[in-house]
Amino acid sequence: xxxxxxxxxxxxxxxxxxxxxxxxxxxxxxxxxxxxxxxxxxxxxxxxxxxxxxxxxxxxxxxxxxxxxxxxxxxxxxxxxxxxxxxxxxxxxxxxxxxxxxxxxxxxxxxxxxxxxxxxxxxxxxxxxxxxxxxxxxxxxxxxxxxxxxxxxxxxxxxxxxxxxxxxxxxxxxxxxxxxxxxxxxxxxxxxxxxxxxxxxx
Amino acid sequence: xxxxxxxxxxxxxxxxxxxxxxxxxxxxxxxxxxxxxxxxxxxxxxxxxxxxxxxxxxxxxxxxxxxxxxxxxxxxxxxxxxxxxxxxxxxxxxxxxxxxxxxxxxxxxxxxxxxxxxxxxxxxxxxxxxxxxxxxxxxxxxxxxxxxxxxxxxxxxxxxxxxxxxxxxxxxxxxxxxxxxxxxxxxxxxxxxxxxxxxxxx
DNA sequence: TTCACTGGTCGTCAGTTGACGAATAAATAT
DNA sequence: ATATTTATTCGTCAACTGACGACCAGTGAA
Numbered sequence: 092x093x094x095x096x097x098x099x100x101x102x103x104x105x106x107x108x109x110x111x112x113x114x115x116x117x118x119x120x121x122x123x124x125x126x127x128x129x130x131x132x133x134x135x136x137x138x139x140x141x142x143x144x145x146x147x148x149x150x151x152x153x154x155x156x157x158x159x160x161x162x163x164x165x166x167x168x169x170x171x172x173x174x175x176x177x178x179x180x181x182x183x184x185x186x187x188x189x190x191x192x193x194x195x196x197x198x199x200x201x202x203x204x205x206x207x208x209x210x211x212x213x214x215x216x217x218x219x220x221x222x223x224x225x226x227x228x229x230x231x232x233x234x235x236x237x238x239x240x241x242x243x244x245x246x247x248x249x250x251x252x253x254x255x256x257x258x259x260x261x262x263x264x265x266x267x268x269x270x271x272x273x274x275x276x277x278x279x280x281x282x283x284x285x286x287x288x289x290x291x292x293x
Numbered sequence: 294x295x296x297x298x299x300x301x302x303x304x305x306x307x308x309x310x311x312x313x314x315x316x317x318x319x320x321x322x323x324x325x326x327x328x329x330x331x332x333x334x335x336x337x338x339x340x341x342x343x344x345x346x347x348x349x350x351x352x353x354x355x356x357x358x359x360x361x362x363x364x365x366x367x368x369x370x371x372x373x374x375x376x377x378x379x380x381x382x383x384x385x386x387x388x389x390x391x392x393x394x395x396x397x398x399x400x401x402x403x404x405x406x407x408x409x410x411x412x413x414x415x416x417x418x419x420x421x422x423x424x425x426x427x428x429x430x431x432x433x434x435x436x437x438x439x440x441x442x443x444x445x446x447x448x449x450x451x452x453x454x455x456x457x458x459x460x461x462x463x464x465x466x467x468x469x470x471x472x473x474x475x476x477x478x479x480x481x482x483x484x485x486x487x488x489x490x491x492x493x494x495x
Numbered sequence: 496t497t498c499a500c501t502g503g504t505c506g507t508c509a510g511t512t513g514a515c516g517a518a519t520a521a522a523t524a525t
Numbered sequence: 526a527t528a529t530t531t532a533t534t535c536g537t538c539a540a541c542t543g544a545c546g547a548c549c550a551g552t553g554a555a
Contacts, residue, residue: 092532113401115317118513128534130515139513195397198461199315210464237467244465245451245480248458252450255457259400262412263446265439277491278447278484285483286476294502320543330504332545341543497555504549511542521532 106150110192154185170227178272186254217243246279308352312394356387372429380474388456419445448481
């Protein structure tokens with residue numbers, strides 16, 4: 092099999108493998124799952140660490156779409172619709188079992204593989220959400236960006252935790268994803284003014 | 294050192310140790326941290342598996358307080374106050390770094406150590422929260438208990454995810470815990486009627 | 496004194512694990 | 526056909542890991 096093809100195949104199998112077995116999964120088992128000898132892995136990746144890093148970059152960082160920022164700021168549509176659409180897609184394409192497990196394993200291991208990209212992207216998302224809702228409602232937001240983000244986390248975190256329940260704890264399986272997203276968005280929007288008022292008051 | 298004292302000390306060090314290093318942490322390192330020989334561990338716990346199980350029972354299951362149910366149902370106080378107080382305590386005494394890390398490591402490893410106790414306790418908490426808010430607001434709740442719980446998760450999950458951000462991802466550190474709890478409770482309560490209406494409608 | 500019990504250590508075994516040197520097979524170029 | 530590169534495997538090393546047999550020291554009872 093040609094070099095690049097095999098390499099891509101290994102990366103693909105590896106992401107699945109390490110998501111399920113943890114970053115401490117054995118290279119011998121991985122090789123077996125790839126249908127190749129263990130030694131061959133080291134032709135493509137100098138060390139296990141390097142392989143893990145590439146898996147992380149491809150699977151974790153690659154899961155974020157730039158188009159979200161455009162869609163979230165499309166003011167021809169009501170913000171409730173935009174949030175609904177965004178979080179449905181986010182849940183389906185990013186907060187998957189594979190993504191969550193890899194991300195949690197990496198976070199627990201304090202593997203600072205690509206630490207700041209993700210937090211920077213999410214921060215952008217949070218601020219965008221706040222700005223768009225505030226604009227539609229004609230509400231003034233507080234200055235402090237940390238406070239602003241924490242407000243958006245009441246929605247973003249609730250949905251992330253829903254994904255964790257589904258994929259890590261194997262619970263919250265009886266309702267449809269879309270229904271749950273709508274519920275979360277609704278609570279957030281209904282409580283928005285109140286939340287901002289309280290935070291400005293401080 | 295007497296048997297029970299040493300045993301308790303090992304359990305204590307072990308919970309800290311496995312929380313930081315994962316359930317795959319080595320018995321030799323643990324022994325060193327306890328200041329004893331590795332062999333001695335096996336006087337107190339037949340296998341590593343047994344030690345892990347005891348750590349889990351003590352640290353994970355032991356972190357839930359029965360008094361919460363009483364306080365949450367004390368209708369002489371406004372429900373917003375009760376929720377605030379409960380989640381402050383819950384965050385401080387249960388959603389700690391140690392608890393979260395142990396719980397996540399165990400969940401990822403699919404270690405069904407005491408699977409149903411926790412989910413049963415949390416389900417009770419969720420239903421209690423919904424019942425109390427609905428009572429104070431004079432709102433009728435839907436029948437479906439799964440739907441009911443999912444509604445409470447909009448608050449419970451948001452706060453749990455806040456703890457994960459703090460203790461696992463090391464972010465969301467700039468605001469005080471109490472401030473964040475108040476914010477989440479406020480959004481939840483303000484959006485409550487809307488959320489219930491939407492869910493009954495379906 | 497002696498005996499036995501308890502808390503404790505040393506050393507080691509068998510099975511893993513990441514890594515890699517060297518040999519082999521297959522394909523491509525000359 | 527021959528030379529050369531490329532894909533792949535075998536076998537093995539050194540470090541690690543859970544488990545445990547055997548031994549040792551202090552303490553208290555007979």
